Amino acid sequence: MTTTDIELPYSRSSNELRQRMTRTNRGPSVASRPFAGRIGGNQEFTLSPEDLSFPGIVSKVPDAAPTFTWQQSFSLQAFSDVELWKEATIEGVGTCLQIYLAGLYAIGLGSVTTATASGPVTPAAFGSIANFLLITLFIYAGGPVSGGHFNPLITMSTFFARLSILPRTILYIAFQCAGAVIAGFLVRAGLGAPPEDFHAVPGCYIDTSLVTPGQAYALETMSSLALVFIAFGVGLDPRQRKVFGPALSPILVGLALGLCSFATGIARPGYAGSSLNPARCLGLMAAAERFDYHYIHWVGDITAAVINGILYWAIPIYKD
Structure with missing residues (x-):
C-alpha cells in the first residue's frame, strides 16, 4: 500500500510539532515537553497561551511558556x-x-x-x-x-x-x-x-x-x-x-x-x-x-x- 505523508499539528502551540502519519496508521504522539530554554530550539518548542493545556502545564513548569515572571x-x-x-x-x-x-x-x-x-x-x-x-x-x-x-x-x-x-x-x-x-x-x-x-x-x-x-x-x-x-x-x-x-x-x-x-x-x-x-x-x-x-x-x-x-x-x- 502506498503511504502518504500527512503533517498534523502536535498542538495549537506556536511550534506545531509535526509527525509523519500514514493513511492507515496514526502513530503515537512524540513525548517532548515544551521548554523555553531548549538549546537549539530558538524557543520554537514553547507552549502558546492559546493551547488548551497551557494553564495546567504552566502552573507546574512556567518555563514551558515563552515568557514568565520572576515570581513564577x-x-x-x-x-x-x-x-x-x-x-x-x-x-x-x-x-x-x-x-x-x-x-x-x-x-x-x-x-x-x-x-x-x-x-x-x-x-x-x-x-x-x-x-x-x-x-x-x-x-x-x-x-x-x-x-x-x-x-x-x-x-x-x-x-x-x-x-x-x-x-x-x-x-x-x-x-x-x-x-x-x-x-x-x-x-x-x-x-x-x-x-x-x-x-x-x-x-x-x-x-x-x-x-x-x-x-x-x-x-x-x-x-x-x-x-x-x-x-x-x-x-x-x-x-x-x-x-x-x-x-x-x-x-x-x-x-x-x-x-x-x-x-x-x-x-x-x-x-x-x-x-x-x-x-x-x-x-x-x-x-x-x-x-x-x-x-x-x-x-x-x-x-x-x-x-x-x-x-x-x-x-x-x-x-x-
Missing part, C-alpha cells in the same frame, strides 16, 4: 513535577558521558603539550575540534528531552535570562555536577592513573605561579560570556528562528565552544584554556584531588551568566 520562576511547585526530575536525570547522565569522553582526550592531549615544536597549539587545535563535535552531538541527543544543556554555564545563563525556572536550574546543576564527578572517577579508574596525572588537564589547569587570580578570572569570564552570547544568539533567540532554526543551532554552539577553548588554550603560559563548563572541571579536579583556582571556574561563569541576563533584560526578546 521562584515558585517551588515545580520540585513536585516528576517529569522535571526525569529531565534533570538526563542532564546528569548526559553530562557524565560527555565529560567521560572529554576527560579521556583531555588527559591524552595534556601529555603532549610540550611534545611538538608548536607547543600547545597542536593539542589545543585537536581539543577544540573534539569539543566542537562532542558538544554538537550531545546537544542534538539531549535537546528533545532536557534542552541539551549539560553545562552549568548554560543552565545559569538561561535562568538569569528568564528562560529557565529556579527549580529546573537547581536540579539541572546538581545532576550535572554529580554526573561530572562520577565521570572524573570513571576516567581515573579506567586509565588506572594516579591523581597526579589529572593535574594538568587542559581547560582546568592553571599554574598559580604564573597566572594570578585576576588574570584567570578575566580570561574565564570573557570567554564564557562570548560563548553564552553566541549560544543565545543562534540557539535561543526566537528572532533567529527563521534564519537558523533548531537544526543548525547546535552546530554553531559547538563551533563557538571550540573556538573559545582554542583561543584561550594558546594565549597565556600557565593557563591551559578556559573551563567554559564548571562541572567538567569539578569532575576532573575531584579525580585529581586538587582544586587550585577552581572557584574561578564558577565565579567567572556566574558573572558571564549575569551579564548576559542583563543584556536580555535591556534588549528583551519579546515586545511588551
Whole structure:
C-alpha cells in the first residue's frame, strides 16, 4: 500500500510539532515537553497561551511558556513535577558521558603539550575540534528531552535570562555536577592513573605561579560570556528562528565552544584554556584531588551568566 505523508499539528502551540502519519496508521504522539530554554530550539518548542493545556502545564513548569515572571520562576511547585526530575536525570547522565569522553582526550592531549615544536597549539587545535563535535552531538541527543544543556554555564545563563525556572536550574546543576564527578572517577579508574596525572588537564589547569587570580578570572569570564552570547544568539533567540532554526543551532554552539577553548588554550603560559563548563572541571579536579583556582571556574561563569541576563533584560526578546 502506498503511504502518504500527512503533517498534523502536535498542538495549537506556536511550534506545531509535526509527525509523519500514514493513511492507515496514526502513530503515537512524540513525548517532548515544551521548554523555553531548549538549546537549539530558538524557543520554537514553547507552549502558546492559546493551547488548551497551557494553564495546567504552566502552573507546574512556567518555563514551558515563552515568557514568565520572576515570581513564577521562584515558585517551588515545580520540585513536585516528576517529569522535571526525569529531565534533570538526563542532564546528569548526559553530562557524565560527555565529560567521560572529554576527560579521556583531555588527559591524552595534556601529555603532549610540550611534545611538538608548536607547543600547545597542536593539542589545543585537536581539543577544540573534539569539543566542537562532542558538544554538537550531545546537544542534538539531549535537546528533545532536557534542552541539551549539560553545562552549568548554560543552565545559569538561561535562568538569569528568564528562560529557565529556579527549580529546573537547581536540579539541572546538581545532576550535572554529580554526573561530572562520577565521570572524573570513571576516567581515573579506567586509565588506572594516579591523581597526579589529572593535574594538568587542559581547560582546568592553571599554574598559580604564573597566572594570578585576576588574570584567570578575566580570561574565564570573557570567554564564557562570548560563548553564552553566541549560544543565545543562534540557539535561543526566537528572532533567529527563521534564519537558523533548531537544526543548525547546535552546530554553531559547538563551533563557538571550540573556538573559545582554542583561543584561550594558546594565549597565556600557565593557563591551559578556559573551563567554559564548571562541572567538567569539578569532575576532573575531584579525580585529581586538587582544586587550585577552581572557584574561578564558577565565579567567572556566574558573572558571564549575569551579564548576559542583563543584556536580555535591556534588549528583551519579546515586545511588551
